[in-house]
Amino acid sequence: MTVKVEGIIPVMLTPFTAQGGIDWQGYRALIEWYLANGAQALFAVCQSSEMQYLSIDERVSLARFTAETVKGRVPVVASGHVSASLAEQKRELGAMVDTGVDGLVLVTNRLAPEGGTDGVFRDNLAVLLDHLPSDMTLGLYECPAPFRRLLSDDELRYCADTGRFSLLKDVSCDLATVTRRVALTEGTPLAINNANAAIAWPALQAGASGFCGVFNNIHPDLYRWLADHGHEHPEFAEELAVFLVLAAQTEPMGYPKLAKRYHQRIGTIQSDHCRAIDFDIAERYWGVEPVLDRILQGTTLYRDKVAALKPLA
Template identity: 65%
Template structure:
């Protein structure tokens, strides 16, 4: 049966030690932080996890660790879908399905080469559905690396009508497209989960079934308040949404290392090592430190404003 995966869904980070191994203690603290801050599902082994730079063994271990620690408190979906060859994709996705995760997320740019407008993606989707366990919930992710492959309307409808898909992590960054997609998947198990902070609040208002943007690694509790309670406090929701949009612009200044520095400040991580970025973000992007200061201050300010409003 396809389970529901919606709400505030962080794309999980992977902390590393100084010798470039997974920092399991830091990862454990991160999971607890997510659960304490309003998340309703977790997306592990994704691009924010640096999945393209993880071995299959590491991907599997991250998924297993997440499932074990979460212990059913919220759904856990995993991807790790990085291979080029279809046979390798079948192998890696089945390995992820065997970790105990609630769902496996297919990456759209792995399903057809860039520029392919034929029915290749649909044929590969159907083949993967047949190759994966019948009881595993599936998701779709328009991952922007190595290139962004948006689904066509026909491809989206096809996937929705299989009944196997619970979510599309939408990376269109276009409110009109999100609205159209919400209408296209109506009365199917597939929900449209927006990933773009700039349209997070209007997408929620339009019927997006959640938010899965990278700044769920900074203040997921504020997105959670917006998602669950914003409609009851429209003026404050608009004010908070503006802050969240502006804060998210810092993503361009060295994410995911940016978020790792934030979590080092919080005490979640001991190190900020990244396999994606081997440079010092403070040298490349001047002014990052005071920006992080202001994001932290603004987050606390709005936590104060929303605190006590909901009984």
């Protein structure tokens, strides 16, 4: 049976020690922070986890640790789908099957080369579907690295019709595309979960199943409020959406190290060590620390505003 994976889904960070190994104590604290702040599922071993910089043993260990720590409180999905050859993809995805995660997420740019046709995509997907257990819930991720490969409408409907896919992390960053995809997958287990903060609120209104953007690493509870209660307070929802969009525009200032610096500030993790970003973000992006000050200030402000809202009778 396909596990339902929807709602506010953080793309999980991987905390490292100052020496560069995985900080398991910090990772446990981060998991609990996500759950306490509105996460309805967790996406481990993804690009935000720096999966391209992790060994296969590290990817498997992260997936297993996440599932064992969460203990069924919310669904856990994981990817780690980074290799170019199908043989290696079978090995890395096969290794994830027994970690206890609720689903495996396939990366669309691994299923066909840049410029590859629908036929190549389907042929490669068929190989992996035959290799993976038929009862394993699957997802799709239009990961932008090493290149963004958006699914065609035919590819999306093909995946939906298999009945094996529960989630598309949509990286189209286009409201019309999200709306069309919601309609295309209606009546199937495959739900469309938008990853772009700029359209997060209108995408939810258009039927997207949730939000899976990188700023779920900063204030997932505010996105959760928007999804659960935005329709009850439309004017405030628009105001909050503006703040969330503007805050998310800092992503190019060294994410995911940016998010790790944020979690250092609030005491979740001890180090901002990052394999994907090997420079000091404060040196390269001179205004990043004052920007983080304002994001913290704005997050507290809007949490207080949410708490002060009176429930509708």
